[in-house]
Amino acid sequence: MALHAVILAGGAGERFWPASRNKRPKPFLEVVDGQSLLESTHRRAKRFASPGCVWVVCGRNHAAAIRRETGLPANRVLVEPLRRNTAMAMAWVAQHIAAQDPEGILTVLPSDHRIPDARAFAAAIRKAARAARSARCIVTLGVKPTRPDTGYGYIQVGPPAGRSHPGLRQVKRFVEKPDAAKARSYLRRGGFLWNAGIFVLGARTLLHELEACAPEVHRALAPMARNPRARSGAALLKAYRKAPSLPIDTAVMERSKNVWTLPVAFHWSDVGTWLSLAEELGVAPGESRVLHGELLSDDRGGNLVWGADRPIALLGVEGLAVIDTGDVLLVTNLDRSPDVRGIVADLKKKGRRELT
Numbered sequence: 001m002a003l004h005a006v007i008l009a010g011g012a013g014e015r016f017w018p019a020s021r022n023k024r025p026k027p028f029l030e031v032v033d034g035q036s037l038l039e040s041t042h043r044r045a046k047r048f049a050s051p052g053c054v055w056v057v058c059g060r061n062h063a064a065a066i067r068r069e070t071g072l073p074a075n076r077v078l079v080e081p082l083r084r085n086t087a088m089a090m091a092w093v094a095q096h097i098a099a100q101d102p103e104g105i106l107t108v109l110p111s112d113h114r115i116p117d118a119r120a121f122a123a124a125i126r127k128a129a130r131a132a133r134s135a136r137c138i139v140t141l142g143v144k145p146t147r148p149d150t151g152y153g154y155i156q157v158g159p160p161a162g163r164s165h166p167g168l169r170q171v172k173r174f175v176e177k178p179d180a181a182k183a184r185s186y187l188r189r190g191g192f193l194w195n196a197g198i199f200v201l202g203a204r205t206l207l208h209e210l211e212a213c214a215p216e217v218h219r220a221l222a223p224m225a226r227n228p229r230a231r232s233g234a235a236l237l238k239a240y241r242k243a244p245s246l247p248i249d250t251a252v253m254e255r256s257k258n259v260w261t262l263p264v265a266f267h268w269s270d271v272g273t274w275l276s277l278a279e280e281l282g283v284a285p286g287e288s289r290v291l292h293g294e295l296l297s298d299d300r301g302g303n304l305v306w307g308a309d310r311p312i313a314l315l316g317v318e319g320l321a322v323i324d325t326g327d328v329l330l331v332t333n334l335d336r337s338p339d340v341r342g343i344v345a346d347l348k349k350k351g352r353r354e355l356t
Contacts, residue, residue, distance in 0.1 A: 002049075002050035002053050002101055002104050002105070003048060003049055003050050003053065003104075003105050003107065003125075003126075003129050004049060004050070004053040004054075004055060004097055004101070004104050004105065004106050004107065004203075005045035005046075005048065005049035005053065005054045005055065005106075005107050005109060006055045006056075006057065006090070006093050006097075006106050006107065006108045006109065007038070007041055007042065007045060007054070007055065007056045007057070007109050007110075007111050008056075008057050008086060008089055008090075008108060008109065008110055008111060009027050009038060009056050009057065009058040009062065009066060009111035010057060010058055010059050010080060010083060010089060011025065011026070011027075011110075011111075011112070012025055012026075013025045013026025013027070013029075013112065014340070014341040014344045014356075015272055015273045015274075015337070015338055015340055015341050016029070016273070016274070017330070017340050017341065017343065017344050017356070018323060018325045018327075018328040018330050018355070019306055019323060019325055021355075021356060022061065022353075022356060023061070025062070026112050026271075027041070027111040027112045028062075028065065028069070031271065031277055031291060032114055032271070032277075032280060032281065033114075033116075036069065037111060037112040037113070037114070037271065038066070038069055038070070038111050038112070039069060039070075040114065041109055041110075041111050041112070041113065042054065042056075042069075042070045043118065044109075044115060044118045044121055044122070045107075045109060047118055047119070047121075047122040048107070048122040048125045048126055048129075049107070052076075053104075054070075054072065054076065055072075055076045055077075055078060055093060055097070056070060056072060056076070056077050056078070056111070057078045057080060057089045057092070057093050058077065058078075058079060058080065059079065059080055059083060060079050060080075060081070063077055063079045078092065078093055078096060080092070080240065081233070081236055081237040081240050082237070082240040082241065083245070084240055084243050084244070084245045084246075085245045085246050085247050085248075086246075086247050086248040086249075087210070087214055087217050087244075087246040087247060087248045087251035087252065088217055088220070088240065088243045088244075088245070088246070090106075090108055090199075090206060090248055091206070091207070091210050091217050091218070091220075091221055091243075092221065092236075092239075093106070094106060094203040094204075094206040094207055095203075095207060095221055095224065095225055097203045098203035098204050098207060101203070102203070102204060103133075103202065103204075104202070104203045105129045105132055105133055105200065105201070105202055105203075106199075106200070106201055106202070106203055106206065107125050107128075107129065107198070107199070107200045108198065108199045108200075108201075108248075109198055110197055110198070110270065112270070112271060113196070113197075113198075113268065113269065113270050113271065114268070114269045114270075114271050114280060115266065115267065115268050116266075116267055117266045117267065120264070120266040121264075121266060124141060124262060124264050124266075125200060127167070127168075127262060128141065128168075128200035128262045129200050130165075131161065131165045131168055131200075131260060131262075132200045132201050132202055132205070133202065134164070134165075135161070135164075135165065135260075136202060136205050136258075137161075137201070137205070137258050137259065137260050138199060138200075138201040138205065138206070138209065138252075138253070138256060138258055138259045138260065139168065139199070139200040139201065139259075139260050139261065139262055140155065140171070140195065140196070140197075140198065140199050140200075140253065140259060140260075140261050140262075141196045141198040141200075141261070141262055141264055142155045142157070142193030142194065142195065142196065142261040142262065142263050142264070143193055143194040143196050143263075143264055143265075143266075143268045144193060144194075144263055144264070144265045145186070145187055145192065145193065145194050147187075148180060148183035148184040148186070148187050149183060149194070150177055150178060150179060150180055150183050151177060151270075151272060151273065151275075151276060151338065152177065152194045152195060152270070153174060153175060153176055153177055153194070153195040153197075153249070154174070154175040154178065154183075154186055154192045154193065154194060154195060155171055155173075155174055155175070155192065155193045155194075155195050155261050156171070156172040156173045156174075156175060156191060156192055157169045157170075157171070157172060157191045157192070157193060157261060157263070158170035158171055158172035161260050165260075167262065167263070168260050168261070168262050169260060169261050169262075169263065170259075170260055170261075171253075171259040171260060171261050173254075174195060174249060174253055174254045175192070193261060193263055194268070195249070196264075196268055196270075197249075197270070199248070199253075205258075206252075207225075209252050209256050209258065210251070210252060212256075213251060213252045213255040213256055214246060214251040214252055214255075216243070216244050217243055217244065217246065217251060219242070220239045220240070220242040220243035221239050221243070223235065223238075223239070224236070224239060272338075273337050273338045274304060274321040274323065274332070274334060274337035274340075275321075275334045275335060275337045275338065277304065278304040278321065278334050281304070283302060283303065283304050283334070284302060285301065285302045285318065286300070286301040286302060287301050287302065288301045288302060288303040288304070288305060288314075289303075289304055289305070290305045290306075290307065291304070291305065291306045291307075292306050292307050292308070293305065293306065293307015293308055293309075293310075293311070293312060293324065294307055294311040294312065295307065295311070295312050295313075295314070296311045296312065296313040297313045297314065297315065298313075298314040299314070299315055299316065300314070300316060300317060300318040301318060302318035302319050302320075303317065303318060303319070303320045303321070303322060304320070304321045304322070304334065305322045305323075306321075306322070306323040306324060306325070307322075307324050308324045308325055308326040309326060310324070312324065319333055319334050319335070320332065320333060320334065321333075321334050321337050327355065328355060330343075344356050
């Protein structure tokens, strides 16, 4: 029985456009601490995972780059034939690991989060894993909120999980990303945590919950479970074609009665938008930050700049993200930066795939 780390690296990172593209998505970007988000996640995973138990789930286009960056062998980089969101990705890797280690515990990690205190994170995962193993429950990390952020989902905390598991709480409900008024009320009332999207659970527990809560996902993979010899590329493709595209939150977490949360206080960010990255880097009135390139002049400050080959000069502006990738220049108010995925959608409709 081992503790496995499963890194999900199949997302497109469209809110980080134009730096994040299909060919080089967000996890590969060096945005903080001089290393890519994927590299940082892999290093955190190795702190708690059993030897030889770090896995990555990704698409075909990025498998080779992921193997190079992480040094993982090919048999621990699981390549999805189609994009089907996180429920199917987690179901497949759980089935794969359960066939080798039926009592294995999985920690499922997005590949693009920033958690500077890796030691505290590893300790939290080990505590969650002990609960997941003994109680056969799902444990999700809940981050104590520091501001009324509307970019995160929330967890409403229920009663204590029991004397055997001090600090853990049952989940009363998951809440979608709220508007500003609701987010402020959550902080005033207390009892709400940010949903970090980090899950700790047994491989077989996940498969059981999928059968109960998301039977369409379970049915898609069932033929491969009944006949392990049928786990060929063709069988996997057939399963993915049958499977719906569902996030694990709506497929299982919001429906299951078997979810606990471990509240944690260490710093965490999903670095999901240019705005959240600006906050992470300390952009403030009078304080700009330059990720790449050369900023010649900026008389007001308060801007986030990503330059390419040409120098950038700013005059009389503040609160902007200025993202120059050479072939595309994005200029947006930081508070509107979460909306850039709408630009990506429009480009796809227009057939401008070379820019996405």
